[in-house]
Amino acid sequence: MAGDGALPVCWQDCMTSSLGSADRHVYFDNAATSFPKPRAVVDAVVEYMTSVGGNPGRSGHSRSVGAGEAVFAAREAAAALFGVTNPMRVIFGSNATAALNLAIQGILREGDHAVTTAIEHNSTIRPLMEMERRGVAVTVVSCPAGIVDRDEFERSIRPETKLAVVNHASNAFGILQPIAEIGSICKRRGVILLADCAQTAGVIPIAMKDDHIDLLAFAGHKGLYGPTGTGGLAISDGFDHSLIRPLAFGGTGSNSDSVYQPDFLPDRFESGTVNAAGISGLCAGIRHIASIPDGIRGVQSRKRELVNYFIRGAEECIRGFMTYAPPGLIETGVVSFNIAGMEPSDVAFHLAESHGVMCRSGLHCAPLAHRTMGTFPRGTVRFSFGIFNTKDEIDFAIGVLDEISRAWRAHE
Numbered sequence: 001m002a003g004d005g006a007l008p009v010c011w012q013d014c015m016t017s018s019l020g021s022a023d024r025h026v027y028f029d030n031a032a033t034s035f036p037k038p039r040a041v042v043d044a045v046v047e048y049m050t051s052v053g054g055n056p057g058r059s060g061h062s063r064s065v066g067a068g069e070a071v072f073a074a075r076e077a078a079a080a081l082f083g084v085t086n087p088m089r090v091i092f093g094s095n096a097t098a099a100l101n102l103a104i105q106g107i108l109r110e111g112d113h114a115v116t117t118a119i120e121h122n123s124t125i126r127p128l129m130e131m132e133r134r135g136v137a138v139t140v141v142s143c144p145a146g147i148v149d150r151d152e153f154e155r156s157i158r159p160e161t162k163l164a165v166v167n168h169a170s171n172a173f174g175i176l177q178p179i180a181e182i183g184s185i186c187k188r189r190g191v192i193l194l195a196d197c198a199q200t201a202g203v204i205p206i207a208m209k210d211d212h213i214d215l216l217a218f219a220g221h222k223g224l225y226g227p228t229g230t231g232g233l234a235i236s237d238g239f240d241h242s243l244i245r246p247l248a249f250g251g252t253g254s255n256s257d258s259v260y261q262p263d264f265l266p267d268r269f270e271s272g273t274v275n276a277a278g279i280s281g282l283c284a285g286i287r288h289i290a291s292i293p294d295g296i297r298g299v300q301s302r303k304r305e306l307v308n309y310f311i312r313g314a315e316e317c318i319r320g321f322m323t324y325a326p327p328g329l330i331e332t333g334v335v336s337f338n339i340a341g342m343e344p345s346d347v348a349f350h351l352a353e354s355h356g357v358m359c360r361s362g363l364h365c366a367p368l369a370h371r372t373m374g375t376f377p378r379g380t381v382r383f384s385f386g387i388f389n390t391k392d393e394i395d396f397a398i399g400v401l402d403e404i405s406r407a408w409r410a411h412e
């Protein structure tokens with residue numbers, strides 16, 4: 001296979017010193033968290049830690065004001081990314097899980113009904129199951145071949161349905177859901193739509209208004225290339241945020257004369273000191289994505305290219321190689337596969353231990369998705385490509401997979 005390993009020039013602004021060396025390390029676990037981070041992200045965190053350093057929104061001195069400005073710049077960048085007019089509608093938290101919990105636990109009450117799908121991550125399913133224990137009814141709509149059944153979704157809506165929680169793209173299989181169609185159904189039926197965009201923020205263009213997404217949970221540390229410990233909830237323009245009860249109450253730096261939680265945004269949902277250093281890095285990550293030629297569309301097409309290149313090459317070279325999602329439906333750089341007869345965990349172990357190819361195996365925190373796709377309970381090996389991966393790395397990994405599968409067959 002001829003590999004064109006070259007990165008587009010302006011994508012090279014990153015810490016790739018360990019890639020492509022003789023003792024190479026290949027990182028194909030970007031769906032868990034992206035690596036490497038753009039140099040600008042590292043610089044922004046260092047700049048915050050060394051030159052800004054105050055607590056945002058707490059004091060009048062320059063370090064506190066500078067911290068507030070840094071966090072506000074990130075709010076503006078995230079709001080623009082998702083098409084939200086008012087940056088104060090971006091609530092920062094520690095990850096996508098925290099955002100999903102805020103929306104799910106904050107909205108649902110005993111007697112309500114919620115709809116979700118059979119392709120969700122446990123960060124959606126587990127909070128919903130907890131709400132079920134607290135008296136909320138939950139319907140899980142099936143996803144034949146990985147795509148939510150729109151008719152079943154609509155039929156599942158009842159008069160007491162308050163919330164739908166839908167994965168924008170599966171972390172296990174990379175399959176994108178028709179979020180705009182789901183959004184239209186929700187809008188027509190008066191159901192709040194919470195989209196889990198952990199895998200799509202920074203990877204797929206998202207316009208909350210056009211897609212009728214009321215609430216959007218995002219991870220800052222995956223496709224947005226921010227540090228770990230970043231993420232948030234974007235609240236669409238016009239959505240009545242008083243429908244969400246805060247999960248945490250406490251100091252916000254605002255209304256300090258009152259013993260009650262402020263009801264305005266973002267303070268209603270941001271008690272305690274935010275991860276301002278991480279958020280500064282996240283802001284740089286969002287800007288980095290925007291600076292790539294064609295922005296998010298450029299990211300999306302690069303990932304499509306890498307996915308197709310890998311699947312074509314692996315199918316050609318590796319006996320027993322099988323994937324589960326049609327390549328045309330994979331949009332986020334995620335490929336789940338197996339090698340016939342081999343345990344996914346053994347494949348991942350050999351890839352990492354002997355050859356420095358880092359990926360993830362098993363169920364990827366998405367047992368329902370694997371049941372849906374017929375890969376439960378063993379799961380799959382998951383390669384998840386990021387913007388810094390190259391075709392040369394894919395060639396190398398295919399060679400290693402071929403070697404592993406031959407060695408395994410020889411011992412059979």
Ligand SMILES: Cc1ncc(COP(=O)(O)O)c(C=O)c1O
Pocket residue numbers: 031032094095096097098121123124167169170171196198199218219220231
């Ligand atoms: C689809 C999906 N939802 C939610 C999450 C949770 O994200 P975080 O680790 O930022 O909490 C993940 C993480 O992999 C995910 O892939």
